[in-house]
Amino acid sequence: MIKEELMEALEENECLIANGFDDALIGITMTGEIVAVYSYRKCIEVLMRDMDEEDALEYFSYNVLGAYVGEKTPLFIDDIETSH
Numbered sequence: 001m002i003k004e005e006l007m008e009a010l011e012e013n014e015c016l017i018a019n020g021f022d023d024a025l026i027g028i029t030m031t032g033e034i035v036a037v038y039s040y041r042k043c044i045e046v047l048m049r050d051m052d053e054e055d056a057l058e059y060f061s062y063n064v065l066g067a068y069v070g071e072k073t074p075l076f077i078d079d080i081e082t083s084h
Helices: 003-012 040-047 053-065
Strands: 025-028 036-039 075-077
Touching: 003 025, 036 040, 040 053, 040 075
Parallel strands: 036 075
Antiparallel strands: 025 036
């Protein structure tokens, strides 16, 4: 699924997106409630464009992972493909 199709599917299903993390968006769920799925590691990489790793991890943990905004809240996974 290319990014344009992915964004269209998210919009059609009124999914919430994580602002500023478009580069970390990797897909959608295929069962149950359709939600956006992001790579945890790619999210950290995005944040590290403007801060060091420790600050990025703290910011992400508190401001992103700690934010539940309903059943359309995005999922964040630690995907093996981007792990080093």
